[in-house]
Amino acid sequence: MNWxxxxxxxxxxxxxxxxxxxxxxxxxxHKNARVSNGMKEFLWLISDIERGRILDLxxxxxxxxxxxxERGYRISTEDLLRAWKExxxxxxxxxxxxxxxxxxxxxxxxxxEKFLETALRYPEDSYHGVxxxxxxxxxxxxxxxxxxxxxxxxxxxxxxxxGLFHSRAPERFHRYRIVDNQTIETLPAPTIAVHxxxxxxxxxxxxxxxxxxxxxxxxxxxxxxxxxxx
Amino acid sequence: xxxxxxxxKTTGASQxxxxxxxxxxxxxxxxxxxxxxxxxxxxxxxxxxxxxxKPTTAPATPAVVAPAAPAAAKGAASAPATxxxxxxxxxxxxxxxISAGLKIKGEITGTSDLTVDGETQGKILLxxxxxxxxxxxxxxDIDARDIVVFGTVQGNLKASASVRLxxxxxxxxxxxxxxxxxxxxxxxxxxxxxxxxxxTATTDKPEETKTTAAARAAxxxxxxD
Numbered sequence: 001m002n003w004x005x006x007x008x009x010x011x012x013x014x015x016x017x018x019x020x021x022x023x024x025x026x027x028x029x030h031k032n033a034r035v036s037n038g039m040k041e042f043l044w045l046i047s048d049i050e051r052g053r054i055l056d057l058x059x060x061x062x063x064x065x066x067x068x069x070e071r072g073y074r075i076s077t078e079d080l081l082r083a084w085k086e087x088x089x090x091x092x093x094x095x096x097x098x099x100x101x102x103x104x105x106x107x108x109x110x111x112x113e114k115f116l117e118t119a120l121r122y123p124e125d126s127y128h129g130v131x132x133x134x135x136x137x138x139x140x141x142x143x144x145x146x147x148x149x150x151x152x153x154x155x156x157x158x159x160x161x162x163g164l165f166h167s168r169a170p171e172r173f174h175r176y177r178i179v180d181n182q183t184i185e186t187l188p189a190p191t192i193a194v195h196x197x198x199x200x201x202x203x204x205x206x207x208x209x210x211x212x213x214x215x216x217x218x219x220x221x222x223x224x225x226x227x228x229x230x
Numbered sequence: 231x232x233x234x235x236x237x238x239k240t241t242g243a244s245q246x247x248x249x250x251x252x253x254x255x256x257x258x259x260x261x262x263x264x265x266x267x268x269x270x271x272x273x274x275x276x277x278x279x280x281x282x283x284k285p286t287t288a289p290a291t292p293a294v295v296a297p298a299a300p301a302a303a304k305g306a307a308s309a310p311a312t313x314x315x316x317x318x319x320x321x322x323x324x325x326x327x328i329s330a331g332l333k334i335k336g337e338i339t340g341t342s343d344l345t346v347d348g349e350t351q352g353k354i355l356l357x358x359x360x361x362x363x364x365x366x367x368x369x370x371d372i373d374a375r376d377i378v379v380f381g382t383v384q385g386n387l388k389a390s391a392s393v394r395l396x397x398x399x400x401x402x403x404x405x406x407x408x409x410x411x412x413x414x415x416x417x418x419x420x421x422x423x424x425x426x427x428x429x430t431a432t433t434d435k436p437e438e439t440k441t442t443a444a445a446r447a448a449x450x451x452x453x454x455d
Contacts, residue, residue, distance in 0.1 A: 053421075059417065060395070060412055060416055060417065060418040061412065061414070062410075062411065062412040062413075062414075065410065065412060065422055069410075069422065069424045074421060074422070074423050075421065075422050076420060076421035076422070077418050077419065077420070077421075077422070078419045078420075079417060079419070082417075083419070
């Protein structure tokens with residue numbers, strides 16, 4: 001799939017434009033709703049796929065599940081950031097409990113490898129869309145490239161990844177859920193991870209180096225939305 | 231036989247203004263009868279009965295007396311000597327419970343509802359029942375009509391009517407149901423697939439992609455040639 005190859009037919013655009021009534025009012029009803037051109041584009045890219053598979057790497061939300069289910073997609077969720085932090089906590093606890101001299105400290109790289117032995121275990125080419133939200137901003141430098149390789153592997157050719165990148169360190173930790181075709185809601189949440197870094201645009205392109213093409217949108221809140229195609 | 235909760239309430243209320251000595255005399259008598267006839271008297275206690283029993287029994291006796299309160303009321307109204315409490319089938323209609331601290335290995339099947347607040351290892355198959363996993367519950371696969379989860383599930387959930395994931399739920403596995411309700415705070419690692427009532431799942435594995443399907447078709451045609 002390609003932005004140039006996939007013509008913007010009226011039918012393809014229709015889902016976002018056809019239902020201004022209820023979805024529009026839903027967007028305004030949510031306090032923290034923000035217009036997301038990245039989401040709009042993401043949905044347009046996967047709109048041709050019948051019973052496509054979506055992977056949400058954030059927590060599970062009723063609204064996000066409903067949104068995709070109603071459109072005939074199948075959706076999986078895996079709160080990767082929470083899983084990673086819990087894994088680190090468990091490992092630290094294991095080390096603390098180990099008798100002196102027996103607990104061998106492992107490197108961050110080894111931890112990342114071990115974590116991915118149990119996380120994000122899906123068949124190759126099995127998803128048509130991945131919602132990563134702002135996950136990449138919070139990951140360790142050792143885990144990030146390994147995770148990118150895994151995401152690339154499980155994504156079907158032509159599949160898309162939607163990622164959000166902060167332009168400056170956020171004041172609060174947020175979670176995200178879909179409100180409608182072009183609106184997402186940012187929900188303040190208890191902090192489970194510290195913001196690790198602010199990516200420069202060049203760095204973003206580098207970590208998605210394997211992907212075929214990319215597109216970036218900048219919102220009014222300076223949150224950058226990146227869409228990457230396999 | 232126990233009275234209906236509405237009757238118990240009524241009689242309990244009417245008994246309250248009665249002289250205190252009469253109540254204290256009758257209570258032990260009925261309690262001894264009821265405990266002898268119904269060994270599972272604590273299970274037979276319905277919330278209504280418990281509530282009704284409190285005003286009369288609280289001052290003198292512990293909570294065990296509560297289920298006997300309706301019978302006591304009955305006895306007070308007629309003849310205490312002829313009061314013959316029968317074996318109480320109230321629990322038969324209510325959900326079976328695996329309470330916290332219990333651990334069961336193996337498949338669980340049946341037709342009634344089930345509440346699990348303990349741990350089960352094995353499939354729970356109640357195709358016409360409702361399975362509730364309590365906050366302390368830890369279970370594996372569930373196949374039921376309705377599933378409500380507040381605890382931990384490591385396995386697949388398959389419901390013919392609905393699934394609800396409560397705020398404290400933690401599910402690792404697939405969810406297959408016509409209707410799903412997810413509370414904020416629920417945790418799910420796995421896929422959600424909606425089916426119409428009566429429809430069966432297509433597959434648990436992610437669907438093969440067009441490229442792999444095309445490659446397979448190409449290899450098949452090559453082998454046919």
